[in-house]
Amino acid sequence: DTEVTQTPKHLVMGMTNKKSLKCEQHMGHRAMYWYKQKAKKPPELMFVYSYEKLSINESVPSRFSPECPNSSLLNLHLHALQPEDSALYLCASSPRTGGDYEQYFGPGTRLTVT
Amino acid sequence: AQSVTQLDSQVPVFEEAPVELRCNYSSSVSVYLFWYVQYPNQGLQLLLKYLSGSTLVKGINGFEAEFNKSQTSFHLRKPSVHISDTAEYFCAVSEDFGNEKLTFGTGTRLTIIP
Numbered sequence: 001d002t003e004v005t006q007t008p009k010h011l012v013m014g015m016t017n018k019k020s021l022k023c024e025q026h027m028g029h030r031a032m033y034w035y036k037q038k039a040k041k042p043p044e045l046m047f048v049y050s051y052e053k054l055s056i057n058e059s060v061p062s063r064f065s066p067e068c069p070n071s072s073l074l075n076l077h078l079h080a081l082q083p084e085d086s087a088l089y090l091c092a093s094s095p096r097t098g099g100d101y102e103q104y105f106g107p108g109t110r111l112t113v114t
Numbered sequence: 115a116q117s118v119t120q121l122d123s124q125v126p127v128f129e130e131a132p133v134e135l136r137c138n139y140s141s142s143v144s145v146y147l148f149w150y151v152q153y154p155n156q157g158l159q160l161l162l163k164y165l166s167g168s169t170l171v172k173g174i175n176g177f178e179a180e181f182n183k184s185q186t187s188f189h190l191r192k193p194s195v196h197i198s199d200t201a202e203y204f205c206a207v208s209e210d211f212g213n214e215k216l217t218f219g220t221g222t223r224l225t226i227i228p
Binding site: 004006031033040041042043045048050055056090092094096101102103104105106107108110 | 146148150155156157158159160163165204208214215216218219220221
């Protein structure tokens with residue numbers, strides 16, 4: 001299995017809702033990432049988990065809460081989002097061993113906040 | 115801190131013509147360099163990467179790039195483009211001391227004209 005999967009593909013939520021995005025990889029990668037991408041912009045790093053521990057938080061608002069239950073799974077819990085949080089949310093993973101720092105991206109979750 | 119500049123936001127090219135997408139980076143240490151492609155409504159796919167060794171790197175779909183340390187550049191080239199190459203192309207840099215952060219350029223929209 002050489003891919004990163006993300007669910008759901010699309011999500012519409014109200015500003016008072018609580019929802020979660022899920023990311024999974026079975027490549028044995030030890031680093032996992034959440035990115036936010038607005039239209040016609042590059043991905044912006046949100047969080048990095050390395051060996052299941054949060055290693056980087058790019059000053060993301062607390063309404064986004066990441067979780068790494070195990071080495072294959074990464075969640076992003078969403079609560080009280082704003083319309084400007086509407087974006088494509090990308091998950092990625094990386095081996096982080098043997099000098100290989102390539103990041104493998106999932107297809108993304110298209111989030112719309114109403 | 116590392117940074118990436120993609121000077122061309124849009125590049126229109128006729129089908130079967132050659133193309134070069136420019137990328138310049140800035141870093142105070144050695145770097146790893148990547149080119150990613152993003153097709154509409156999809157995640158990012160790695161085209162090629164430079165970690166060390168030969169400065170001419172060949173990737174998927176007939177693309178290649180040359181690392182030039184003195185000019186701090188990593189331009190992407192293809193000798194003959196196809197309609198299916200229409201996409202957004204992102205150059206990215208990671209500092210090689212194990213930095214977990216991948217810094218993206220602003221992207222170049224490649225449009226192939228039939």
